Amino acid sequence: MEGAVFTSFKMPNSNAKLHSNHRGGREASRRELVSRSLQSAQHCLENQDFGTAYAHYLLVLNLAPELKTTVKETFQFTLFKWAEELDSLARIQDLFNCYEQALELYPNDEVICNSMGEHLFRMGFRDEAAGYFHKAVKLNPDFADAKENFYRVANWLVERWHFIMLNDAKRNLTYLRAIESAVLSGSKSVLDIGTGTGILSMFAKKAGASFVYACELSKTMYELARDVVAANNMEREIKLLHLKSLDIEIPKHIPERVSLVVTETVDAGLFGEGIVESLIHAWEHLLLQPKPKNQDISAGDYGRVIPASATIFGMAVECKEIRRHHRVGMQEVAGVCLSNSVQFFSPTYAAAGSEETVEPYTTEKLSRIPGGYRALTEPCQVMTVDFNDLQELKSLADRKPWKLSLPVTEGGILDAVVVWFVLQLDDEHSLSTSPSEETCWEQAVYPVQGLLDYSVKTGDTVMMEVCCQDCYLKIQKISSLPSECGMDFSDRDNTLSLGNEAELCHALAGLQTSTKQDGSTPVCVLESTEIALLNDVAYHECFKAAMSKVLLSLNPSKDLHSMDVDGHGSGINLQEHQNKSSLGVDPDVLYILDVSEGFSILPIIAGKLGPVRAYSSVEKEQHQAALQVIAEANHFPKETLEFWLSHLEEESVVLQRPKSDKLWSIIILDVIETSGLIQQEVMEKAAISRCLLHSGGKIFPQYVLVYGMLVESESLLLESAVQGTEPTLGFNIAPFINQFKVPVRVYLDLSTLPCVPLSKPAELLRLDLMNPLLNSPSREVKIQIRKSGRVTAIPFWYHIHLDEDHSLNTSDESSHWKQAAVVLDEPIPVQVGDELVLDVQHHKSNISISVKR
Numbered sequence: 001m002e003g004a005v006f007t008s009f010k011m012p013n014s015n016a017k018l019h020s021n022h023r024g025g026r027e028a029s030r031r032e033l034v035s036r037s038l039q040s041a042q043h044c045l046e047n048q049d050f051g052t053a054y055a056h057y058l059l060v061l062n063l064a065p066e067l068k069t070t071v072k073e074t075f076q077f078t079l080f081k082w083a084e085e086l087d088s089l090a091r092i093q094d095l096f097n098c099y100e101q102a103l104e105l106y107p108n109d110e111v112i113c114n115s116m117g118e119h120l121f122r123m124g125f126r127d128e129a130a131g132y133f134h135k136a137v138k139l140n141p142d143f144a145d146a147k148e149n150f151y152r153v154a155n156w157l158v159e160r161w162h163f164i165m166l167n168d169a170k171r172n173l174t175y176l177r178a179i180e181s182a183v184l185s186g187s188k189s190v191l192d193i194g195t196g197t198g199i200l201s202m203f204a205k206k207a208g209a210s211f212v213y214a215c216e217l218s219k220t221m222y223e224l225a226r227d228v229v230a231a232n233n234m235e236r237e238i239k240l241l242h243l244k245s246l247d248i249e250i251p252k253h254i255p256e257r258v259s260l261v262v263t264e265t266v267d268a269g270l271f272g273e274g275i276v277e278s279l280i281h282a283w284e285h286l287l288l289q290p291k292p293k294n295q296d297i298s299a300g301d302y303g304r305v306i307p308a309s310a311t312i313f314g315m316a317v318e319c320k321e322i323r324r325h326h327r328v329g330m331q332e333v334a335g336v337c338l339s340n341s342v343q344f345f346s347p348t349y350a351a352a353g354s355e356e357t358v359e360p361y362t363t364e365k366l367s368r369i370p371g372g373y374r375a376l377t378e379p380c381q382v383m384t385v386d387f388n389d390l391q392e393l394k395s396l397a398d399r400k401p402w403k404l405s406l407p408v409t410e411g412g413i414l415d416a417v418v419v420w421f422v423l424q425l426d427d428e429h430s431l432s433t434s435p436s437e438e439t440c441w442e443q444a445v446y447p448v449q450g451l452l453d454y455s456v457k458t459g460d461t462v463m464m465e466v467c468c469q470d471c472y473l474k475i476q477k478i479s480s481l482p483s484e485c486g487m488d489f490s491d492r493d494n495t496l497s498l499g500n501e502a503e504l505c506h507a508l509a510g511l512q513t514s515t516k517q518d519g520s521t522p523v524c525v526l527e528s529t530e531i532a533l534l535n536d537v538a539y540h541e542c543f544k545a546a547m548s549k550v551l552l553s554l555n556p557s558k559d560l561h562s563m564d565v566d567g568h569g570s571g572i573n574l575q576e577h578q579n580k581s582s583l584g585v586d587p588d589v590l591y592i593l594d595v596s597e598g599f600s601i602l603p604i605i606a607g608k609l610g611p612v613r614a615y616s617s618v619e620k621e622q623h624q625a626a627l628q629v630i631a632e633a634n635h636f637p638k639e640t641l642e643f644w645l646s647h648l649e650e651e652s653v654v655l656q657r658p659k660s661d662k663l664w665s666i667i668i669l670d671v672i673e674t675s676g677l678i679q680q681e682v683m684e685k686a687a688i689s690r691c692l693l694h695s696g697g698k699i700f701p702q703y704v705l706v707y708g709m710l711v712e713s714e715s716l717l718l719e720s721a722v723q724g725t726e727p728t729l730g731f732n733i734a735p736f737i738n739q740f741k742v743p744v745r746v747y748l749d750l751s752t753l754p755c756v757p758l759s760k761p762a763e764l765l766r767l768d769l770m771n772p773l774l775n776s777p778s779r780e781v782k783i784q785i786r787k788s789g790r791v792t793a794i795p796f797w798y799h800i801h802l803d804e805d806h807s808l809n810t811s812d813e814s815s816h817w818k819q820a821a822v823v824l825d826e827p828i829p830v831q832v833g834d835e836l837v838l839d840v841q842h843h844k845s846n847i848s849i850s851v852k853r
Contacts, residue, residue: 034064038071041078050082054098061105068105075102076111083119095119110139114146121149126156127219134739144843151742157220158740160719161440162196166737167718168440169727171431176203176729178306178425179262183207186299187260191215191286193245193278194265197733198225201238204262213254215241224736231732245278248286257288259299262306268363268433269444269473270310270385270421276393277471279305283390290388305387307423312382312473313434314404314419316462318412319373322364324535325528326416326447327454334540334605341633342626343521346528349449360474362528363442366418366435368752370813373435376414377406377462382475401467401476408480411457417464417475419444446475459483524626529674530599532816539808539816544605546700546802547592547666551609554665554696555588589613591658593644595685596670599623604631606666607640615644617654655688663694669769671704672798672810675746676820678704678767678847686769699769701800706765706847707811708796710836712789712827713755716745720823743825743848747818750795750811758791758830759783764840765847778841780852785834790827794838794849795819822849 037056044053057075061068079102086095099116106112117132130153136146165171183190183204188211190204195214204212216222222242229238241253250256261282265273283290287303323329326346331339348360366373382404386392406417420433420443433441448454456462461481467474526534533539592606595617603614604627618624624643631641648654658664667689671682689699717723721741722734764781768774797811797819810817828851830836837852 030063034060034067037063041074045074045078048081050078050085053078054082058101058105072106072109075105076109079112080115083115087119092123108139110136110143110146113139114143114149117146117149117153121153126153129153130157130220144841144846144848148846151744154740154742157218158224158737160745162737163722163741164440164719166197166199166722166733167727169729170438171440172199172727172729174425174429174431175200175262175264175306176207178429179203179260180207181426181428182260182299182304182306183209186301187304188300189213189256189258190260190262191245191248191254191258191282193261193263193282194273195225195240196221196264197737198229198238198240199728199731199733200262200264201225202229202232202234202731203729204260205234205237209260211258212238213241213258214238215243215245215248217242217244220740224740227736228731228733231736245286246281250286254286257286257303259288259301259303260306261287261303264307266307266310266421266423267444268442269359269361269419270312271468271471271473272359274471275387276385276396276468279387280390280393283393290390307425308388308427309384309386309424310421311384311424312419312421313379314382314406314417314475315379316376316406316408316414316456317366317373317416317418318376319366319369319415320371321369322373322445322447323413323415325362325532326449328531328534330535330537333534333537333601334544335608336540336601336604336630337634338534338630340521341630343450343523344531344534344626345449345523345525346447346531347525348447349525360472360476361419361444361446364418364445365442368749368754370749370751373418374410374412376408376410376412376456378409380404380406382419382466382473396468399468401465401474404464404466404475405481406462406464408456408458408460408462411460412455414448414451414454414456414462414478414480416448417446417462417478419446419473419475444473446478448478451479453480456480457483522626522629524599524622526599526623529816532674533598534601536814536816538812538814540601540605542802542806542808543602543668543700544609546806547602547606548609549803549805550666550696550698551590551606551612554590555610590665591615591662592666592668593617593658593664594668595644595654596668597679599626600668601627601630602668603627603641604634604636607631607636608634612640612665613642613658614640615642615647615658617644619645655685655692657692663697664689664692665694665697666700667692667697668700671701671767671769671800672817674817676748676797676810676818677744677746680846681844683767683769683772683775683844687772690770698803700802702770702803703766703768703774703801705763705799705801706767706796706840707761707799708764708794708838708849709757709761710759710783710785710791710830711753711755711757711793711795711821712791713753713793713821715754716793716821716823717827720745744820744822745793746820748795748821750797750819751813753795753821755793755795756787756789758785758787758789759836760786764796764838764849765842767842775842777843778839781838781840783836783838785830785832785836788831790829791824791836791851792827793821793823794851795821796847796849824851 037060041053041056044056057071057078060071079098083095083098102112113132113136117129120132121129133146133150133153136143137150179200184207188209190209190212192201192214195201195216198214201212201214214225216225219242222240226240229235229240241248243253248254263275265275265278267273289302291297291302328338328344347358348362420435423431433439433443435443460483463479463481464475465477588611590612592603592612592614594600594602594615599618600616603616606612606614616627618627627641669682669685669689670679673679686699721738722728724734725732762781762783765779766774800808800810809815811819839850839852841848
């Protein structure tokens with residue numbers, strides 16, 4: 001059965017349907033109908049006709065509510081199977097109708113709520129999904145699946161910077177003082193654009209504003225602000241609008257133009273959250289006219305904006321951490337030659353020449369970046385913007401790109417141009433996002449890519465082009481000019497003061513320009529995490545050694561270690577193998593499958609180890625093309641590297657035999673996410689993989705050890721939850737936004753995390769992918785306290801064992817992985833010599849760590 005449509009399905013009413021006047025007869029008929037429907041439902045389930053089975057169960061539960069408990073589990077199973085079928089058929093409305101019917105019958109069923117949320121989340125309805133996940137957790141706080149889902153969606157809906165900014169008392173107080181000053185000077189009607197939790201609106205009301213309006217586009221943040229405002233007894237005094245500011249109309253939403261707009265819709269690059277577009281609209285449609293120059297009139301009679309203006313600064317830096325995430329720094333990786341095969345770039349470089357709206361920078365907190373950074377130039381003013389000048393705002397997008405030059409004051413490697421700003425709230429109050437300031441802000445980073453030479457020396461000049469486009473500050477065409485060229489590019493009208501044509505030619509010859517224009521070399525855009533992986537030498541060498549060991553054990557007659565880059569050695573000869581293959585001979589071929597996520601050259605490394613068929617699971621055509629070019633540059637036989645997904649009839653079933661009569665020698669699984677968490681469903685994938693290995697075959701990694709330690713870290717507390725009412729200046733915000741806190745912080749760098757270790761590292765858990773009998777769903781670990789303090793968090797990382805001889809530590813400085821930490825709800829005071837017991841739980845590839853009291 002393709003499936004029943006339930007949009008017009010009417011629940012049977014026994015009183016209406018049964019016409020017998022005899023009560024006993026009606027009851028007998030009802031029981032008979034329920035019995036037949038249950039039998040029919042069971043028969044349909046046996047035949048996997050889930051749609052009809054679901055219809056029968058609906059009938060049963062409406063006729064016999066007393067059976068709800070009895071058939072609950074079978075009904076859930078039927079619902080979920082039918083929902084999967086409807087999803088695959090893209091019958092989305094029918095799917096949601098089924099869940100709504102199920103929730104009418106079982107309104108407090110956490111499993112159905114969670115499943116409904118999962119479908120909504122997959123379809124992009126994150127706000128709605130969060131509601132169902134949150135309800136499921138409230139119904140059953142110990143429901144692990146719902147908790148994991150809620151934590152995942154909470155990161156999307158309430159971004160982590162909300163906690164950091166609300167805990168920044170200096171930032172909050174500065175905004176409060178500026179708003180107070182404006183209101184006291186006469187600005188009595190206020191619009192808060194992008195209100196978030198509503199804190200700036202409450203500042204305005206506290207300062208004495210007569211009318212306060214606030215708009216918020218995010219449904220989750222709007223509802224959160226509504227709760228916060230009510231908790232602070234201001235629900236009648238602040239009008240909240242679930243709207244984008246561009247959609248606000250007078251008098252439909254607010255009665256008249258306001259005298260003050262307050263906003264903090266700025267990102268690390270200042271313009272990235274659309275502040276220019278929203279303020280242009282506000283000046284044209286929502287604000288009173290700006291104050292005329294040289295006229296002394298009441299503040300309530302003209303419009304103004306907080307912040308009033310901003311000045312953007314920039315400087316060139318050397319930074320190994322930025323470099324390894326945006327440039328491939330080697331010509332050869334574990335014997336695979338990359339030189340001149342492909343040019344790799346990160347998305348920030350691609351954004352410079354893209355017509356799409358792509359964020360042209362990444363962000364970093366430079367004060368905590370691993371390995372630190374070194375300034376190569378003095379800070380330079382990039383531009384200023386007056387948010388109270390409508391014409392200046394409108395001219396930003398039309399302004400032609402201008403040249404900017406920074407004299408090099410210290411030689412080094414040119415890795416990035418770093419940008420920050422000073423936000424001038426009014427004449428007296430300002431906030432700086434400089435890396436030298438104690439601030440909640442990160443800085444915008446424009447990585448330098450595509451140069452022939454990245455080295456600069458004192459006296460050289462770093463050149464760049466600056467523009468405002470697509471609501472972003474763009475810094476592009478970054479290059480270096482040797483000191484001997486002596487050119488001055490600083491003129492913003494793009495005119496060059498050159499003595500003669502020869503000087504121009506000499507200067508252009510010295511300019512380090514991009515190599516991207518060379519059309520003969522393919523270009524491949526990788527995520528910054530994928531570039532960091534390519535630069536992880538230890539990772540690739542470790543896999544090479546472990547794969548060699550397995551292949552040698554399975555094919556001991558071959559000398560796998562004698563291969564060189566050209567495929568010629570005293571052992572296996574790739575050309576000889578290719579010739580045999582072309583004759584239809586397949587001598588001792590071993591099959592290797594790499595299902596790790598993203599761009600991976602492990603199949604090519606495997607292909608250099610002897611007669612193997614290496615299958616890559618990369619999906620993007622550009623990535624496949626790049627791997628093929630690299631394979632050809634390394635003289636691979638054509639059939640050595642293949643793309644696994646092109647062999648699959650159903651892409652959702654990635655793990656299956658290479659051929660009907662073959663099994664895998666090695667299956668490479670992606671076990672640890674770059675974020676520091678264990679990949680979802682990895683143990684389930686391992687269980688399938690074990691069934692697909694021939695004798696002697698291995699899963700990589702074979703097992704993983706989880707390590708952790710106890711630390712005191714005020715930073716982790718501030719980044720994870722709002723700490724009471726003190727940082728928010730007495731306003732009650734913490735209980736509401738902290739509903740969206742998650743217990744685990746990811747993408748941490750333990751080497752630069754401000755913390756005090758209170759214990760030695762300890763092994764917390766073993767996850768064995770080859771021998772599941774060694775795994776335990778829970779474990780208690782005793783930790784000895786080595787230093788007195790307050791335990792606030794438990795950072796954790798992994799030792800990834802490909803086999804007993806080859807392992808990787810995800811906390812190593814050169815590792816492409818980051819680390820994670822469990823942040824405790826309440827700090828635990830400890831003394832030297834104390835012992836804490838950690839309760840470590842493992843559930844469906846998810847790990848939870850808590851302190852046992």
